[in-house]
Amino acid sequence: MSVPWRWVATVLAVFLGAGAVAGVLWESLWDAPTGLAFEGRWYLEPAGPDFTFEGIALFVLIAFPLGLVLAVLAGLRRAHEMVTVVTVLVAAALAGVVMYAVGSSLGPSDPQALAAGEPDYTPISSGLGLTAPDRGRVPYHSTALVAFPAGAMAGLVAMYLLGRSRVDGARSRVG
16 A cells, blocks of 8 residues: 555645644634732732633634544545544644644743743733643643644544445435
């Protein structure tokens, strides 16, 4: 079996491009909560999980359906299903990373780093990440990064189990 490299490259390019656009969308829809610098540390004001979770939830709300739609489109091609599954899984994982990288680079910087040199009670916007902006937390260590591949795999499962061949087969039995 030969690998259709043109198909692999096309799927990869579409997913990576969509990940970049999704990162721009993620950053533009996100409303950065503000906090205060106090004794060289940044504190969210007002504090609460709903303010820190908004960026993570928005990431998932964009990534999952986008992965689903792109995988459904990729699943329309019925040749080389195994290659398509592996390609879509890898492309979706990379697209999630690209989405995070683009969105976080467009957003504000790490508030903990900014607070270190500021006087007390200086307002500072939160950084866009996939974890709470606490000291010592890595902003991309989150299970939210699986949203893109999870949506993509759900889309491929839907296409391969319920897709065009099942519909065409049902039509031929009825008609």
